[in-house]
Amino acid sequence: MNYIIFDLEWNQCPRGPEFENPRIPFEIIEIGAVKLNDSFEIVDEFSSIVKPRIYKYLHNHVRQMLNYDETYLRTGRPFDMVCRDFMKWCGADYVFGTWGTGDLVQLQKNMDYYYMNKFSEPFKYYNIQSIFAEYYEDLGSCKLEKAVAALNLPIEEEFHTAINDARYTALVFQKLSKKHLNDQYSYDCYHEPKDKESEIHAFHRTYSEHISRGFEQRAEIMEDKDINSFRCYKCKRKISKKIKWFSYNPSSFVSVGHCWYHGYQKGVIKIKTSNSGKLFTIKKITPITKSEVEDIRTRQAELREKRREKRKKH
Ligand SMILES: [Zn+2]
Incomplete structure (x- = not known):
């Protein structure tokens, strides 16, 4: 079984929530992922920019955080294409790992928008943020940057691109793999049990x-x-x-x-x-x-x- 550690960047309505599309308040603009084998070795990477269809301009908060802008996003491919490639790349036997709970919600919400959500029930995944919080109680549910610093991992690339954050999250996950990781899965509850x-x-x-x-x-x-x-x-x-x-x-x-x-x-x-x-x-x-x-x-x-x-x- 492989571990798919992924991270997303998303945009929101630049004109404020009253103008947003309620079916997709947050539009994914980048998917980055790292594949680890069952010995926690990094074996592959996935990185793709999504060309926005709903919100073509960046919200100010998003713009300030990102290291790129609309011009770069226009070079991306539509979400349904990118997401299909991503799911294919994940393979048949994998479990997801993410920093916090938000990425799995937004991934499924975006898939729903394009009527391509294959998940229909809760599934196991690793919430790496909460596992980290359990071992580093003084830091608690902290930002990825803090966890990377606390573990003395080398910081060579900027945070807040999906692929870089996925790489950092994978490194944190590797460090935590020395603990009782097998037992520390969570359930994604975007869908409740039927x-x-x-x-x-x-x-x-x-x-x-x-x-x-x-x-x-x-x-x-x-x-x-x-x-x-x-x-x-x-x-x-x-x-x-x-x-x-x-x-x-x-x-x-x-x-x-x-x-x-x-x-x-x-x-x-x-x-x-x-x-x-x-x-x-x-x-x-x-x-x-x-x-x-x-x-x-x-x-x-x-x-x-x-x-x-x-x-x-x-
Ligand atoms: Zn008992």
Whole structure:
């Protein structure tokens, strides 16, 4: 299996959001990618400029960041051609890696615009920004430039061309490959799981996750047994809830469970809206300490008190 580490540059409506095309608020103008084999060796590169069709002039913010302008973009090829070449170049057996979550969203949004999106369900990929953040807690979810500097990687080319950023991201990925990388994949959720059978139940080394199918009604969500169940992230046994699901805010719920063998665990359910407009959930279960349990209990009591006061006022 190969790793495809890619980066995109995109433009937006230069006249402001009120004039944008809502089907494609961000138009891709460059695709850059690096292919690594399963030993994390760089084996190939892909780089192509896209001739814009929707927004022919650059937005000011984009212009300031890029190292090229419209004249250069006019030498590119249309998106559908470039994207078809790119997908062909990726091959049959690969997994994507990107810096953050944005590139996979924009790639699919642009593919949708040209009715060429072949992805229809969540798929595994590596969010290299979040993997880096886990090992370099002091830097957190930082910019690619900071990560490259922190790892003492040589900076020879400018940032903010797709191919250069893809190269830097690939180098960061190579460095991180010495860690437990196999376990650190994420799921792209541009499309939610289509039905119950395709829902995702993933058990990682340090947490477990469940991604639900889509729902039309908010009220149905917390009634679903797979969503409201609490299983140990490690032994997968159903465990007792020490604190039942309660809402932190309208789109997230928290609960605490206890496994006789693997201790206290926190469950977090986030309600998200998919690209099709349906509601789906991502549940994560992670181990926590006894004092974190107390913090959650305190938070729950505070929220209850707040709601009680609110009700009194009405
Ligand atoms: Zn357990």
